[in-house]
Amino acid sequence: MSSTTASAAALPADPKAPAAGAVKKPVNPRSAKRRRTLAQWGFIAPAVIFMALFFGYPLVRNIVMSFQDYSPSTFFTGEAPFNGLDNWKNVFNDGLFGKALWQTILFTVGSLVGQFCIGLALAVFFTRRFPLNGILRSLILLPWLVPMVVSGIVWRRIFDQDTGVLNSFLGTVGLPGDTPWLTSTSMALFSVVLVNIWIGIPFNMVILYGGLQEVPKELNEAASLDGASAWRTFRSVTLPMLKPVITVVLVLGFMSTVKILDLVLALTDGGPADSTQTLGTLTYQNSFVQMDFGAGAVVGNILILISAVFAVFYLRVNRNEGK
Amino acid sequence: MATTTQIPAAPAPAVHRPKRRWGATVFGLAVLAVMLFPLYWMINTALQPDAGLVDVGPVPTSVDFSGFTSALSDQGGNLLTSLAVALGAVAICLAISAPAAYGLAQFKLRGSKTIVFGTLITQMVPGIVIANALYSAYVDLGLVNSYFGLMLADASLGIPFAIVLMRSFMVSIPREVIEAAEVDGAGRIRTFIQVVLPMSRNSLITAGLFSFLYAWSDFMFALTLNTTDDVKPITLGIYQYIGAHVGDWGSVMAASVLSAVPAAILLVLSQKYIAAGITGGSVK
Numbered sequence: 001m002s003s004t005t006a007s008a009a010a011l012p013a014d015p016k017a018p019a020a021g022a023v024k025k026p027v028n029p030r031s032a033k034r035r036r037t038l039a040q041w042g043f044i045a046p047a048v049i050f051m052a053l054f055f056g057y058p059l060v061r062n063i064v065m066s067f068q069d070y071s072p073s074t075f076f077t078g079e080a081p082f083n084g085l086d087n088w089k090n091v092f093n094d095g096l097f098g099k100a101l102w103q104t105i106l107f108t109v110g111s112l113v114g115q116f117c118i119g120l121a122l123a124v125f126f127t128r129r130f131p132l133n134g135i136l137r138s139l140i141l142l143p144w145l146v147p148m149v150v151s152g153i154v155w156r157r158i159f160d161q162d163t164g165v166l167n168s169f170l171g172t173v174g175l176p177g178d179t180p181w182l183t184s185t186s187m188a189l190f191s192v193v194l195v196n197i198w199i200g201i202p203f204n205m206v207i208l209y210g211g212l213q214e215v216p217k218e219l220n221e222a223a224s225l226d227g228a229s230a231w232r233t234f235r236s237v238t239l240p241m242l243k244p245v246i247t248v249v250l251v252l253g254f255m256s257t258v259k260i261l262d263l264v265l266a267l268t269d270g271g272p273a274d275s276t277q278t279l280g281t282l283t284y285q286n287s288f289v290q291m292d293f294g295a296g297a298v299v300g301n302i303l304i305l306i307s308a309v310f311a312v313f314y315l316r317v318n319r320n321e322g323k
Numbered sequence: 324m325a326t327t328t329q330i331p332a333a334p335a336p337a338v339h340r341p342k343r344r345w346g347a348t349v350f351g352l353a354v355l356a357v358m359l360f361p362l363y364w365m366i367n368t369a370l371q372p373d374a375g376l377v378d379v380g381p382v383p384t385s386v387d388f389s390g391f392t393s394a395l396s397d398q399g400g401n402l403l404t405s406l407a408v409a410l411g412a413v414a415i416c417l418a419i420s421a422p423a424a425y426g427l428a429q430f431k432l433r434g435s436k437t438i439v440f441g442t443l444i445t446q447m448v449p450g451i452v453i454a455n456a457l458y459s460a461y462v463d464l465g466l467v468n469s470y471f472g473l474m475l476a477d478a479s480l481g482i483p484f485a486i487v488l489m490r491s492f493m494v495s496i497p498r499e500v501i502e503a504a505e506v507d508g509a510g511r512i513r514t515f516i517q518v519v520l521p522m523s524r525n526s527l528i529t530a531g532l533f534s535f536l537y538a539w540s541d542f543m544f545a546l547t548l549n550t551t552d553d554v555k556p557i558t559l560g561i562y563q564y565i566g567a568h569v570g571d572w573g574s575v576m577a578a579s580v581l582s583a584v585p586a587a588i589l590l591v592l593s594q595k596y597i598a599a600g601i602t603g604g605s606v607k
Contacts (some may be wrong), residue, residue, distance in 0.1 A: 043430070046419045058456035062452055125351070125354075140354070140358050142587065143358060147540035147542065148540060150582050153575065154362070154579055156565075206602060207601065255446075259451060265542075284451055303451070304452055308447075315443060
């Protein structure tokens, strides 16, 4: 590999170089420049090719697939005939799609509100100087680093109606200790949101803490000298300064929440009675459980569409931030 | 840190209200206790395996490691699979993204901006959508149930992040340093390997660390791109374990503890890089 590049780099001084074009001069600055540009592209090309294969191709493929009829036998015969809008009609006519969409909204909004509010409160708390601040702050990151499936399984144990520690704790302190956290259709989604809030707090806290460090202390001091209360200072001085960071946190939180799969599968597998089914799990169910990749692609495309709207939003914010 | 600036500042608040500062520490400890309780409970349950379906006590009174022995014999191979796949994914990720980050940061190429933009966009493509399309392509290419196939897919989790992170670091490498190396007769590749990479060490470590965590935590690709048990990372192993061993929570939790160990080790060893990765990859 390196020997070929070396010889290619040695070529320009060679009289052979003009062979590429009709120019006769031994050293042609223009073709030398082109060669340099080509060599520079060599650094970037592998990444571009990789991303085209692992992101570009799936995006296009999903659109095509959503108009194809996939069945388990497709993987033996290799045949997936086009069927027009059939997949789309089937998905939209199935009540499960509407249910999953609504539950995705509840899940996403609930998770974001919880994660953000608690994360912000903790971030503000940690801006105070007190002993062990740094150690406590970094240990809080741990839940975020553990694989999500594992967190899900641990919480599944904690939530167990009869033998879980949550109910036995609630029973001990005199509250109803028999809540069917994951097994009732009315509670399951709420419980999944609770776990996702727990997972998201560290991330929100760290980024918001970083943002708070950037807020000049003099501003807060000036405000309190002017007689503003702590809450007033926070609302009128800190929050506006923090706005760009807040937007980034919320958009990134949205991105990781809207497509969630691991956590739901580990906690409830989408049940009971589809009460925790979201667009992410529905895509998975359609494609990899029912083996109907066409239907999975339809839901996947809608998921992309929702993400795309927020991606545009995010990039606009990002661009404004990047001066 | 800067001890000179801290010395005059530190005594003042300490004299003022020492009690309140420790009050904050107590509150912080309480928050930490709540946040880490599930992880504590995981360890606690893992150490009390005979307490299969009954309520387990708040502390393991008689420590029993049989959960760990059975978890290791059932899941030990899957742990090694995870390690191999994650390390492979890190290698692929860094090999592809480090040169790209350098090129996007330092070369004035037409189209670089579009590529950076595209890289940001790819971070928003839902993984399940990728898996959906990748599965049929993997079937055609014979990459289903292969280590290499899973490494490639897992590398895709880290590559956009690594490019964005390292690029934002490499932008600040002074042009003069690179030009000086080239004047000294180093080729482009040698300049990159001997000058740029050592200078970018911290961002390389952060990017590598995060691509390891992403690949280690991956469940979705493991679940969708494997139809047999040939390549089974620990995340998939535990997920299937719980179906088969629902009564044996001790073993399930022991396996969970084992799978969380790398995260804990990484946090202790490299909290600086983790904090840099969380903020750097997202805000910039």
